[in-house]
Amino acid sequence: GYAPKDDNSLPAYLAAVPAVAARLGGGPAGWRVREVGDGNLNLVFIVEGPAGGVAVKQALPYVRLVGESWPLPLSRAHFEQMALATQAKHAPGLVPAVLHYDETLALIVMELLHPHIIMRQGMIKAVRYPGFVNTITDFMARTLFHTSDLALPAAEKKAAIAAFCGNTALCKITEDLIFTEPYMVAENNRWTTPQLDNIAKEIREDGDLKVAVSRLKLKFLSEAQALLHGDLHTGSVMVTQDDTRVIDPEFAFYGPMGFDIGAVIANLLINYFSQDGHATPDDPRGAYQTWVLDCVEGCWNDFRGKFVALWQNGAAGDAYPPALFADAAGTEALKAEQEAYMDRLFQDSLSFAAAKMIRRILGLAHNIDLEWIEDADVRAACETRCLKLARDLMVNTANYRSIEGVTAAARAMRNG
Ligand code: SR1
């Protein structure tokens, strides 16, 4: 049966898994175990032996951030390991290798990413990651394209949707925490300074914004475009200067592609605004902020180029049947439609980014980028700029015709 592991019980369990024991080397008495989970949901252990290390992630039957009063199914580990397998197939080398999965214990043993750190932690310290944009856009383009109707025959796509459709509890967290609660009075909501009370009230009373976020929620509920990571923020990315990996796809399900792309853009923009709260005379952050906005631009522009290239080089899915577009006029029409498709996806991505920026400031789960700003007035100022840009992105999305328009708006918001 299920029981959560701890530092004492984990080594004996792992010793009985040959692939894991071999990777660690020696015997369980010599293995060092640390519980390092700092996320909202699970236990995470690092186990190190004389030959190497592994990371062990185990689901708890409740939300760790809140406690046992908020039960959560263990089945999220099942969906996570399936998502990791699909991502490894389409984006090899960009996710951690799974060494062992135990369905009963809801426990996944993965390669230890070392000396990687969580990207968000590095960004708060203004560390640049030169390979990030290339890898994250590879990851998104490949996983989203290859699991969509552009790449899959309909029967295969429907079977894949069915395989992930049971991840309803994790989807419900997103539906409530991102698309609903920040726009109403809700027990889960919190913000860290009374200086935000007024803007939080404005948001609760903003009819246009509530319609816009409800349209997005409908999209999230009903558009099974591709297999999403489902929680693609900078806390789900591990980095070194040379390597970038995407972790933690427990929210995976078939949904609108813009949700993943928007998550990346949102978390970069949050970091951009937060830098004013971390800057000191000895450590000004202006050049870093430029780098962050360059990343925002690169994330969309490179993704767009890579996704269209995949489409043009081998779409085997049932959407846009080649027989319809075989002649010269058809080829031209399809090219134009590919651009139009990407324009629609851009608009979706900006709207989802906006929703994610708002939820990280007014909802339950916050980002340490902003939360670690010590001065409450400075923090509130950074958060307010972020909320104002997000409101405009969500309500006036069509005004943003390019990602450069978004970064220009972020700069303008910061400069008052
Ligand atoms: C109750 S879980 C809160 C958040 O943590 C995860 O990282 C997801 O973003 C979720 O919305």
Ligand code: MG
């Ligand atoms: Mg996570």
